Every structure is written in C-alpha cells, then in structure tokens.
Amino acid sequence: MPNIKNLEELRLEIDMIDEKLVELLNRRAIIASQVGHLKVKQDGDFHVPSRERQVYERVASLNKGPLPPEAIRTIFREIMSACLALESPLKVAFLGPLATFTHLATMQQFGLSAQLVPQKSIPTVFEEVEKGKALYGVVPVENSTEGMVSHTLDMFVESDLKITAEILLEVSHDLLSRTGRIEDVRKVYSHPQALAQCRHWLEENLPNVPLVDVASTALAAQIVSEDLNAAAIAGCSAAEHYGLKVVRSRIEDQVNNFTRFIVVSGKLAAPSGDDKTSILFSVKDEPGILYRMLEPFARRGVNLSKIESRPVKTKAWEYIFFLDMVGHVSELPVGEAIEELKSFCQFLKILGSYPKAR
DSSP: OOOOOOHHHHHHHHHHHHHHHHHHHHHHHHHHHHHHHHHHHTTOOSOOHHHHHHHHHHHHHHOOSSSOHHHHHHHHHHHHHHHHHHHSOOEEEEEOSTTSHHHHHHHHHHOTTSEEEEESSHHHHHHHHHTTSOSEEEEEEEETTTEEOHHHHHHHHHOOOEEEEEEEEEOOOEEEESSOOGGGOSEEEEOHHHHHHTHHHHHHHSTTSOEEEOSOHHHHHHHHTTOTTEEEEEOHHHHHHHTOEEEESOOOSOSSOEEEEEEEESSOOOOOSSEEEEEEEEOOOOTTHHHHHHHHHHHHTOOEEEEEEEEOTTSTTOEEEEEEEESOTTSHHHHHHHHHHHTTOSEEEEEEEEEOOO
C-alpha cells in the first residue's frame, strides 16, 4: 500500500520548495543585474522585447503541467519585471486613469514592478515618451468590434516613435453601480467605445435610460461611485477600485471582444522570429493605384494582415494608408516590398517591426 503523506508532511515539503525558489529567484536577480551592468558598458538597451519573447517561449516549452501555460507566463512576467526594476526603473506611460483596460494591458505587458504612469490623453502618452520622461507608452489602437482608434493612428503622422510591441486583451464589460440593482439605474456612463460594444444589450435592458459619454471607463466608475441612481460600464477591476457592485456581468454584444494595444518607444525592436511590421504612406489618387500599392507584397508572398485608410486633414479627398504585414523589416521580402512601394509614394514611414501578440 502506498505511503500517503499527512497534511503536516505536505506543508513541510511545500516550505522546503519555497525556500529553494526564493534562493533561485535571488540568484537569477543577481545575474540579471550583472547583465544590466554589461549593457551599460556596451551602450546597449537595458530592456529588449525580443529577449523577453525568447524567455517566454523557452519556459513554455519546458512546462509539463499541471500549471497552464498562461500561469507560467504570468509568473515569469513578474520575475522579469522585478529583475528589470533592479537594473533601472522601467517607466511606462499609458492612457489612464487607473483601472482602465489600457492599465490592465500595461500591467499584462510590463508586470507590477514597472513604474506605470497614467496620462490624460493619447497625445500626452506620446509626448512623455518623445521627451524621454517614459521609456515606453501604451495606447489602444483597435477593437475587434468597433474597429480602429483614430486618435492613435493620427498621432503617427507627426510622431517618429516606433511600435515595439502589441498586446491583445479580451475585453469584458460589466454594468456597475453602488446598489447593484438594475431598477435603480437612471443614467449610464462610459467611454463611447464601451457604450458601442454594449449597444444591443442596453437597447434591450435599459431602453429609455440616457447614455453619457466620458473620457474612460474608469472615470465612469468614479462618477458612479458618488451617485446612487447611475451605473457605469467598465471592467471588474474598476468595480474593485471604486467599491461598486456588479449589476450585470459580461454585457458586451460580441463574446469574442478583444482590444489591441500598442507599445511605443524611440527605437525599432530587434527581430524575434515571429514579427509584424506596420507602415503608413500616402499615394496620389490615380487609376490602378490600389493594385500598384499591393502588388509588391503579393509578388513576394508577404502576408498583409490589415489595411486602413484615413483622410488627410489638410487636403480634401486625399488619404493616408496604414498597413500591417507579417515579418520584420530587416527580412528581405518585407524590406524589398516596402522599398518598391516607396518609389511611387508621396511619403512612407515605417512605424515599427515588433513581436506578434499571442
């Protein structure tokens, strides 16, 4: 008959493992600090997103369970975040305030040891990075239900910042209030995107209740925390942060509701082996121009994952195009296709090559 350990024996075994984990974590931190000193001597970047991707891929391949892959990634994200904080404070600006989905995406990317600084607008996020006050900035760029975030795209026309990473976050909206009762709701506050993503639910369940646009879901929660007859559409983190109750959970119209965020910095990211490249460009409106835009990529087998147009604000009926493609700009097919496209563009800007989000 097998020897079954009692509760105290199992707890003692856990304590011994914890002791080894703490020892190994501190040993890792010491080596990471040595790496940081070498980077300073060699004038290298102290934070390398492609290296992070390699670590995540390696530990995922080593994982035999029972911990799920996402749990392993979360653990190592916090380990690397803490180690980076020992090398140098990693300051990250993001579209705030706290408890927004952008805040959650920023924590998902950089961990809890980074210095996360909320900003009031997308332009101020870019400004913080451009002035060197923050190493990175995080802003939303696209939602799977409502499409592109035009303010973010417009910023790249004037800014020279590069996209160095992207983050995919599943967005789930809750209806929150102080009382938790739907019959008390006389007004609903939220960000316009969140209201749009819950349009059908609101029409069916609160058809005559006024909807009020505010700057963020977190601001909506803050307003509602002081009003017994109002509700906010926001995430569960906002409920915890502002002491609200959930009236109804997961009220978004589309079950697969994801928002894509981008990380901007002053430098182009090194190849990770699984990258995406984004560009923006403008061409003259003439017969066959759409075919000529796409043909360099089709001929080289470069997969285009998105094309979006925006009107040029200074000229009527002229457009700027945003294009996403699979591959890094340093790879020949991608680089050659972009060079050929550039030959008949009025202007072209490479926004960045960065690891694809998983």
